[in-house]
Each structure stands twice: as C-alpha cells, then as structure tokens.
C-alpha cells in the first residue's frame with residue numbers, strides 16, 4: 001500500500017515517511033483555495049467520473065476539514081523502538097489469548113477462506129489482530145472527510161484526491177453508507193484497514209450478498225484480507241520464516257532480503273534454527289535478515305514474508321505478523 005499507517009507503526013518507518021514528505025513541499029497555491037470552493041471542484045470531478053448525485057450529496061455536504069487529521073499528518077514520530085520492544089507492544093499475552101479464541105470462534109469461516117484463497121487461517125487472524133485488534137479498533141474517522149482534509153491540505157494532494165474519488169466510487173457501488181464509512185485518520189478503512197484503492201482492487205464479497213463490507217461483515221473481512229495476500233503472492237504450503245542463529249563470522253554480505261538462496265545453502269553456511277537444530281530440509285528460497293543490525297536477533301524468512309511486506313513495507317510489521325501467527329498456532 002502506498003500509505004499505510006497501522007495502529008502502531010515502527011517509528012523508523014514514520015521517520016522515513018516524514019523524511020519523504022519533507023521532499024515534497026506543500027503547495028501553497030492549492031492549499032490556499034478555500035475549502036468550499038475546492039470541494040466544488042471535487043464534486044465536479046466526481047460527477048465527471050460518473051458518481052451519482054445522491055452519493056455526492058450524501059458524502060460531500062456539510063463538512064469542514066478535520067483539524068486533528070492535519071495535526072496527526074504533521075506530527076513528529078516518537079523515538080525509534082527496537083524490534084523486541086515493538087514485538088512486546090504489538091503481541092501482548094492478551095492479544096494472543098484473544099487471537100486463539102477468535103481462531104476457534106471463526107474456524108468454519110476461516111477454513112472456507114483458507115480453501116478458496118490459499119492462506120492459512122492463523123495468518124489471517126494474526127493480520128486482523130495486528131491491524132485492528134481483531135476488528136475492535138478500526139479508527140473512528142469519517143473516511144471521506146479525512147481524505148478531503150488531506151487532499152485539500154496540499155502536502156500529498158494528488159494521492160489523497162485519488163483516494164477520495166475512490167472512496168466515493170465505493171459509496172456509489174453501495175458497499176457501505178457514507179456515515180458508516182469509517183477508518184483511520186489517513187483513510188485506511190474497516191477491519192482490514194484497506195485504503196480505498198486497495199478496496200477497489202482487492203476487497204471481495206465473502207458471503208455473497210452483493211456488498212463488500214469490510215466494516216461489519218466477518219466473511220467479507222476474512223475473504224478480502226486473504227485475497228489481498230493471495231494476489232500479492234502468498235503460498236499456503238510454506239510458513240513465513242523463523243528466528244535463526246548465525247555462526248561466528250557469518251558474512252554481512254549474506255544478510256538482507258536481496259540475497260535469496262535455498263535453505264540447503266543456508267544450512268551449508270552454518271545458519272541454524274534459534275535452538276541450534278538444523279534448518280528444515282525443503283528446497284525453499286529464503287533470506288537471512290537482522291532487522292536491528294549486527295549482533296541482534298536474526299531471522300530466516302521465506303516468500304510469505306516478502307508478501308507481507310506488500311501489505312505493509314515495515315520489516316517489524318511483517319515479523320510481528322509471523323510471530324503472532326506462530327503464537328496462535330502453538331498450544
């Protein structure tokens with residue numbers, strides 16, 4: 001996703017995003033256009049794109065920019081967390097317990113989705129848990145209003161204006177009512193936190209009622225998340241990776257996602273599981289990563305780890321998704 005801000009984004013990612021944003025100075029001419037006139041332009045663009053008058057009226061009437069959204073968009077990230085601190089924060093015992101309960105509670109629906117899309121249930125539940133605490137914390141911001149605020153602001157107007165039009169398209173297709181279209185301050189929507197563009201590309205109607213409801217319909221939420229992963233390259237015949245122990249003198253040149261080799265190669269290089277046992281005997285392509293640099297915890301990661309990075313490009317995030325999925329699996 002071009003811009004994903006989960007509930008807890010590693011600070012270094014925020015710092016990076018902030019650094020990038022700094023390269024794009026705000027456009028004072030655009031930002032200076034008064035909001036009501038600017039909104040008229042959006043209405044015209046929506047009409048030209050074939051959005052119905054009814055949706056334009058329902059979604060684009062009687063609102064102002066949200067000051068808090070601008071404040072959040074401009075806020076400085078906190079100090080950087082280590083991976084261990086991040087994992088502690090994201091994967092609490094309570095989150096593991098709740099995840100196991102949700103996995104049991106939704107087993108039939110999850111197995112149907114696993115069958116259809118080829119994504120193991122524990123990964124769907126893990127992503128769901130990390131994104132929105134299993135659908136509990138989905139962000140209370142009205143998506144159209146938030147996106148309009150960010151599009152008018154001038155910092156990343158083009159990106160957010162496209163997402164705003166995409167959001168109107170979703171309303172026009174009747175998947176959700178305007179007043180129920182809620183999400184994060186940056187427009188990530190519902191239990192799966194899809195940006196509108198991702199919704200249009202990848203959300204699916206899991207229960208067959210004609211609507212793609214990632215806000216309240218559990219079958220739609222699970223199927224949409226699984227479809228996103230599948231279309232990004234997920235494989236259900238392998239896991240995500242695991243903690244690894246590196247031998248003394250292991251070459252730094254072999255560390256990083258750019259080096260992809262079969263497990264047998266890594267075994268030959270002396271890489272082992274964290275507990276010292278041999279790596280699995282399967283010809284899986286893998287990379288060795290050390291998210292916090294030399295001397296810190298290493299992981300050996302597979303294709304599914306890379307796929308998780310297409311959901312959210314933070315290695316901390318992808319490591320957390322795999323780690324929580326494993327915790328849900330263990331009994």
Ligand SMILES: [Ca+2]
Nearest residue numbers: 205207209211
């Ligand atoms: Ca549905």
